[in-house]
Amino acid sequence: xxxxxxxxxxxxxxxxxxxxxxxxxxxxxxxxxxxxxxxxxxxxxxxxxxxxxxxxxxxxxxxxxxxxxxxxxxxxxxxxxxxxxxxxxxxxxxxxxxxxxxxxxxxxxxxxxxxxxxxxxxxxxxxxxxxxxxxxxxxxxxxxxxxxxxxxxxxxxxxxxxxxxxxxxxxxxxxxxxxxxxxxxxxxxxxxxxxxxxxxxxxxxxxxxxxxxxxxxxxxxxxxxxxxxxxxxxxxxxxxxxxxxxxxxxxxxxxxxxxxxxxxxxxxxxxxxxxxxxxxxxxxxxxxxxxxxxxxxxxxxxxxxxxxxxxxxxxxxxxxxxxxxxxxxxxxxxxxxxxxxxxxxxxxxxxxxxxxxxxxxx
Ligand SMILES: *Cc1c(COP(=O)(O)O)cnc(C)c1O
Numbered sequence: 001x002x003x004x005x006x007x008x009x010x011x012x013x014x015x016x017x018x019x020x021x022x023x024x025x026x027x028x029x030x031x032x033x034x035x036x037x038x039x040x041x042x043x044x045x046x047x048x049x050x051x052x053x054x055x056x057x058x059x060x061x062x063x064x065x066x067x068x069x070x071x072x073x074x075x076x077x078x079x080x081x082x083x084x085x086x087x088x089x090x091x092x093x094x095x096x097x098x099x100x101x102x103x104x105x106x107x108x109x110x111x112x113x114x115x116x117x118x119x120x121x122x123x124x125x126x127x128x129x130x131x132x133x134x135x136x137x138x139x140x141x142x143x144x145x146x147x148x149x150x151x152x153x154x155x156x157x158x159x160x161x162x163x164x165x166x167x168x169x170x171x172x173x174x175x176x177x178x179x180x181x182x183x184x185x186x187x188x189x190x191x192x193x194x195x196x197x198x199x200x201x202x203x204x205x206x207x208x209x210x211x212x213x214x215x216x217x218x219x220x221x222x223x224x225x226x227x228x229x230x231x232x233x234x235x236x237x238x239x240x241x242x243x244x245x246x247x248x249x250x251x252x253x254x255x256x257x258x259x260x261x262x263x264x265x266x267x268x269x270x271x272x273x274x275x276x277x278x279x280x281x282x283x284x285x286x287x288x289x290x291x292x293x294x295x296x297x298x299x300x301x302x303x304x305x306x307x308x309x310x311x312x313x314x315x316x317x318x319x320x321x322x323x324x325x326x327x328x329x330x331x332x333x334x335x336x337x338x339x340x341x342x343x344x345x346x347x348x349x350x351x352x353x354x355x356x357x358x359x360x361x362x
Contacts, residue, residue: 003349005306007342008182009246011238019234028230031210035233039188042240047161048168049195053205054233058157058179058192060209060226062090065153065175065194066125068204071096075124079155080110081314082329083129087155088313091127099123100314100324106269108282108332109136115144125151130159130169131309132282133185135274138164138172145173153177156195158279160186161247165273170195180236185250185279186243188236191228246343250278253341253350257281260354264361266335280308281341283357288334290362295337297360303353308338 010016023029030036036054044052055061071077077091078099091098102114110128126145128136136154145152152173156162160178162169170176180191194205207214209228212221254276258267266284270276285291291307298305310333314324339353 003303003340003345003353005304005308005338005340006183007344008187009239009242009343011235011242015238015241016234019238020231023230023234030227030229032227033230033233035230035237036228039233039236039240042237043193046240046243047170047195049170051196051199051202053194053196053202053209054228055192055194055209056226056228056232057190058177058181058184059086059090060224061179061192061194062086062153062155062157062177063094064205064208064226065177065196066090066094066096066127067208068194068201069125069151069153069174070204071124071151076120076122077125077127078115078118078123078150079127080129080131080329081312081324081326082108082131082309082332083155083313084157084309085313085316086157087127087129088319092318096124097122098319098322100322100326101126102326103131103329103332104137105328105332107134107136107271108132108268108329109134110141111328112137112140112144115141119144119148119150123148123150125153127153127155129155129157130162132268132280133159133162133277134268135159135162135164135169135271137271138169142173157181157184157192159277160184160279161243161275161277163275164271168195169274171197174198175201180232185247185277186236186239188228188232188239191232191236247278249343250341251276253345253347254278254281256347256350257283257339257341257354260351261357264358278341281339282308282336283339284332284335285337286335286362291335291337294357294360297356298353301352301356303340303356305340306338307336309333310336
């Protein structure tokens with residue numbers, strides 16, 4: 001069997017069955033039922049964030065957060081091109097204009113000094129990405145945002161559970177968006193959440209995910225449907241119980257990679273005061289040729305790494321006409337390779353993978 005870049009975490013089968021057993025009595029499968037409420041409370045406690053609204057997907061959570069802030073129609077939103085397509089698609093699908101900002105070479109997150117130069121009178125918000133779970137320079141981003149009256153919505157899809165300066169990262173800015181997709185460090189099969197600090201945002205987020213329906217006779221907005229269902233909640237409740245052990249396992253694998261590959265490849269650095277969730281194992285090769293050679297050698301050995309994030313989102317077909325002066329992002333994108341990391345990957349697997357990498361770097 002081939003080793004992929006990640007593998008979805010599953011709880012013990014019996015544990016999941018036990019969690020969903022009540023559904024066969026209640027027949028409540030969705031519409032914010034008892035499991036939804038239990039999971040939301042457990043999640044809020046785990047994250048240390050009192051205000052959390054659950055969504056069917058991370059992407060719908062991101063769109064809902066941007067809509068709930070009532071930004072001026074057609075305004076500009078600055079974001080990073082060194083991310084998953086969802087970040088930029090959310091901005092564009094809501095009719096906003098994306099503005100691509102370059103990233104920091106050391107960790108791939110939004111460069112606050114470039115941000116300042118991209119803001120004009122039409123800019124309404126910034127969407128920084130905690131790429132690979134690397135906390136971005138939230139203090140600097142928020143200082144620029146405050147100077148220009150911008151809203152800040154963090155794409156924290158890859159940063160589940162990360163803390164910055166002793167505080168939960170998702171408590172920063174106007175809102176932070178999480179993804180619980182099967183490939184993420186914590187999953188509910190599909191799923192996502194918006195974490196926020198101003199409780200008045202809750203109503204607008206609820207309207208977004210449930211047709212703007214407040215009660216049987218009141219519909220107040222043209223909301224969509226992105227409700228988080230009871231089976232997702234059951235998976236979340238189970239996976240949350242095992243997350244602590246899984247993070248320790250990821251940390252150990254990460255340590256082995258660093259020890260075996262140190263000197264041969266580059267690693268992203270972690271901001272001072274930030275914790276890590278070991279969600280990805282990105283390494284930096286010398287150049288695109290070396291990256292591609294390593295990737296090919298791994299594929300030959302039955303291992304499937306991923307070139308996250310190449311190509312850059314700004315080079316995708318829908319965005320080719322959008323100006324993007326992002327040399328640092330371009331450089332990282334051409335040299336980066338994400339190696340497999342997930343609970344259940346063995347130390348033998350990691351040693352074998354590192355052997356292939358070391359055998360194919362120049
Ligand atoms: C996974 C991801 C998303 C989208 O989340 P889904 O739950 O798959 O909709 C958005 N942004 C980033 C950076 C992601 O990694």
